[in-house]
Structure formats: structure tokens, C-alpha cells
Amino acid sequence: MNLLKSYSHQVVAYLPEKSRDDLFAEIYDSLCEEFAEWQTRHPGRDEVDFLDERKEHPMRYATRLAAEGTPYLIGPQFYFSFISALKVGASIATAFYLLLGVVLALTSGEYLASFWNAIKLIPGALLWVCAAILGVFIALEKSGERARWLDRWSARDLRPIKSHRPISKGEIYFDLALSILILLWVLDLIQWPSAVRQDGSWLSELVFALPVVFWYALGALLLFDVGFRLMCLAGSFWSPGLRLTAIAGNVLWIALLAYAAVQSPLVTVTDATTTVAADLLALANQSVRGVLWSICLVLAGSALYHLWRLVGKGRSGSDDLLAPG
């Protein structure tokens, strides 16, 4: 029943999040029963044949579930296609300017300024893309055109899935914001306080005593993290591929942070001249090291959780919407 589950997921992915769980259960149950009945009349034929013969494009199905019959600027027939086009258009525009930034940075020699100049163009480009897509869809709606591209759908496009735990968007947005902030810090575009004060004594100009290769690896991992979070935002459910990528990412992060945590000294200062300052410096090292190990623990826990969902009994665990069919 994997394809039926996959089809039900695709339908509810277009509908409001708060009603998805219940709708999924009802649609999936109905499909399973209908399929079982259909199979008694068509022995030897599978879910693909059933879906192709009896069901329409998931977007059309979702449209009927959501339709209220009121006049629209962009009506139910086109609404989900419009939202999908906005997502794809925005992703392509953002990817294009990121790529442009990288190319300009590598060719001009002024890495940060060139990259930043390209990034600054993204909001304007997104506005133009959204306006163009909106214009096209309003024209389609007003012309009375049908969404013909949905006629070409086949159940063969669906991929069987074994898990359908939804991705928490809030968690992803948090991780994305964190990765971007750290990336901006690594690129020296934003500054964090680099001083520690205790009992009236100050340590200023705190810096990490780590090799250049570490910073390159950190930058690469942060870029990977941003890309991965964007992929998660585009999807609605955790697929095995996404879980594997999350595990690989966490393992790389743990390796990199553990490498930093075992360095001695980890942080140092340019004016550590007094005894008090040296004590404070040791304290700062201890604190940063503690933070790094704590992050490693959290990442390890997250990796183990993904592994459990992927291979263990968590795949059909009680927090899934329902047991596998």
C-alpha cells in the first residue's frame, strides 16, 4: 500500500497543515478499501494501474477537497499550481543569484563584496519572479483555460515511501536561521562580542586558535546545511534520503566540532598579559569546549533518532500517523 500512502501524502500536502493528519487517515483508508475491492475484479493488477485508472492528479483531488465555490482571482483549479510555480520560481531565482555570487566572488578577487552584491539582488529578483507568475496565472484564470498539465499525470511518477513523518517547519526555520547567522559570522559580515569580563577584569580580542583548513571546512558544512534545510522546506515528509543526509551531516558536524574541542588552546587573546587574564582565558577555553561538546551530544542524539526512524522500529512507531498498510 506504499503507493496509496504516497498518493494520500501528495494530496494532503496541498491542504492546510492543521487538517492534514485527519484527512490523510480518511483518504488513505478509503483508497485501501477501494483498491482491495478493485483488485478482486482485476486480479494481478497493481496499485499503479488502480491509481491510473481510478484516480486523478493529487493536485486535482486536493482542489476538490478544498473547493468552496467562491469567485477567485486565482481559482481552485489553478491555485495549487500557482503556489507550486511560486516555490519553483523563487528557488530557481535564489539559486541563480547564489551561483552568480560565487562565480563573481571567485573571478573578481573581492570575495565578500562580490558575493554580498549578488545576494543583495535576490529580494528584487524574487519580487519580479512572483509578479510574472502572478500575471501568467491571472491571465490563465481569466481566459477560462483548463489546467491541462495535470492531465498528463500517472501513478508511475509516485515513489513508494515507508515513512511519512512530517517535517517540522519551525525546527527547520530555526536551523536555517542559525546556519545563516554562523555563515555570516564566518564570512566576517557580522561581528559577535569578542570580550569576557569577570570580577572587573577584561579579556578582549578573543579569537579562535584554529587552522585555516578548519574554517574552510566549517564554511562548506554551513553551505551544505543551508542547502539541506532548503530541501527540507521544499518537502513535507521525511524520506529515507533526507534522513540519511541528515545523519551524514550530523556525523560531519560532530567530527569537525570534536576536532575543534580537543585543540589546546582553543581560544586565545591578543592581550593576555596578566595572571588574572590567563585565568580568565583558561575559563573561556573551558566554557567554549563545554559548549562544543554539548552541541556534539545534541547532534549525536539527533543522528541516532534519524537512524532509529530509518532502520529501527521507529519506522512504524506510534507517532506515525498510522501503521503501515
Place this chain on the structure above:
Amino acid sequence: MAEPRIDEIIEKLRLELRRGALPLAVLARLREEHYGYSLRRELNARGLDIDEGTLYPLVRRLAAQGLLVSEWRHDEARRRRYYRRSELGAKVVERLEEEWRGLNLSIDRILEENQS
């Protein structure tokens, strides 16, 4: 401007016609408890072909209006929502049934006049 196809017009009007009658049929059948697919099967068996894309929004709307009560259960390793008519639903069906019979009579009369 191109003339709209007659089949499309009839299909739209047919849907509108059925849309008004379906709540009555659903409320009447839900005198007994049913889940989505079993209700659909019951209606289909009585000649009222209805797909789940129409049925589910309808039962959700009726439940939101307090005309149905529902309960989630686990059957055959799946979550299944059972619906039943509420007391308010039963009263509404009685009134709607009168409406329906009156309307039916009137439409029949009009159609007979149309034929003569």
C-alpha cells in the same frame, strides 16, 4: 467567443443539482454509523454515485454544523473516522425531507407542464 460545449454545461448543472440533494442523502444514511468509504458504498449501492473528494468535505461541513458526531477508531491497522447523525441532525433531516418532497412535487408539476 467560442460557444461552450453542451456536455460541459450539463455536467456543471448536474453537479449543482446533486450538490443540493447530497446533504439530505448523507444525513439520512447516517442514521446508522458509517466510516467514509462504507458510507460511499452505501450511497453508491442506492444509485447515488459520489466520490470521496465530494463526500469528505460534505461530512466535515455537516459535522462542523453539529449535524453529525464522529469518533476515531483503529480498524485493520488504520485510523478510521466513524460518523453518525446527531439529535440535531435527525431533526434537520425531518424538516429537509418535507422540503424535498414539496420541491419534488413542484418540479414534477413544472416539468409535466413543460412537456404538454
